[in-house]
Amino acid sequence: MAKRQHDTEATRDALQSAGAELFSRLGFEGATVEKIARRARTNKAMISYHFGGKKQLYQSILLEGFAAARAELKDVGDSSLPADLRLREFIRVFGELAQHRPYLPVMMVREAISGGPHLDQKIFPSMVAVLGLVRDLVEQGVREGTFRPVDPLLVHFGIIGSMMFFFTTEPLRRRILAERFPGGETIDPQEFVRHVQDWMTQGLARRPSDSKSRS
Amino acid sequence: MAKRQHDTEATRDALQSAGAELFSRLGFEGATVEKIARRARTNKAMISYHFGGKKQLYQSILLEGFAAARAELKDVGDSSLPADLRLREFIRVFGELAQHRPYLPVMMVREAISGGPHLDQKIFPSMVAVLGLVRDLVEQGVREGTFRPVDPLLVHFGIIGSMMFFFTTEPLRRRILAERFPGGETIDPQEFVRHVQDWMTQGLARRPSDSKSRS
DNA sequence: GTCTATAGGCTGATAGAC
């Protein structure tokens, strides 16, 4: 945009990319500015220059990652399909998201476990939006009669929980399963996504015996 | 056991207890020996004296916690009930475990996310034992005809995942739900456990249309 | 067994040269 020695954006992007990789793998404290700068092929002074410090770099990564994720989930929110199909779609997109941006779920789980000590309040709306999406979707299904009466919040944590856990614990799963069964018996992410879809669809389905009034 | 100035076991226990609390809340690096010692009402030299260092204290906490957890799950493994009831029982006991020893799931998820950098290989057998318990249980159900044909490993990660996520993210959930709905709309753990039980039971149930040969 | 004092290493931020 203005005159520049190398390319302002290039350094910025390299730092965010290196940060995403290292923050997710090592956590906020474990990923030192030194390591991040080295991986971005620059120096740690650039982190202060471009972002104002380590914490702000961290937050910018989460903020921009969440914005992108929200955009990818938008279609599911706008869809006019029946609830059970939308739920399958949500799970599929969520799984793709986790594979396309593996750093996001990992960074978020780390934060959630600790009560969000490095979280910028600006991402809260995005988190609540995902929750609202599932809630609407479940309420639609109950209304349409395809789902049994169930608390959307519980469904939300069930789905998000199993998916987040699966995708964030890949490092250890790989290590243990590989050490004990050197054959290489690891789980295919696609297969897990399909499992959750089936589990969910059948597990929420309304049964003939269900009455509307059931707490 | 032998002559002692105060009580050897007392200091040891205090350090383990303080360590469990702080390691789970702050992570391995975040929980400094200084903080742990202060909370245990002693000094950091005691950590080296009793355990040989910070890492060994950490591992002793996980090792003893896991041993206790495994003992509590033993009854579920030995039970001769039908598979669907055993599965409900497993989920219930797992939930009680997470509430009774909240530091355990949190420490384990932290490790799993990072690939287990501070894990002693000695706990691997305990982890695999839990996995084996679920596997046997699911295979029993498929054999008995109450469960549809399903990969036990996928079931395992589904259950453990949703439970671990729920119980480990309580800190952030509390914070967000409390900030946005000051009414105090938080989720009752018992209710979530019941939800997983129902979800699981119905989601795995064999449907009339299921054939035995299905991958 | 317990404690204080300290050694030695690593951290994030930044001043100042280019």
Next chain:
DNA sequence: GTCTATCAGCCTATAGAC
């Protein structure tokens, strides 16, 4: 914009007094 050099602060481990 980029980089090197440096500073103050914090960490774990431990020597040595009691």
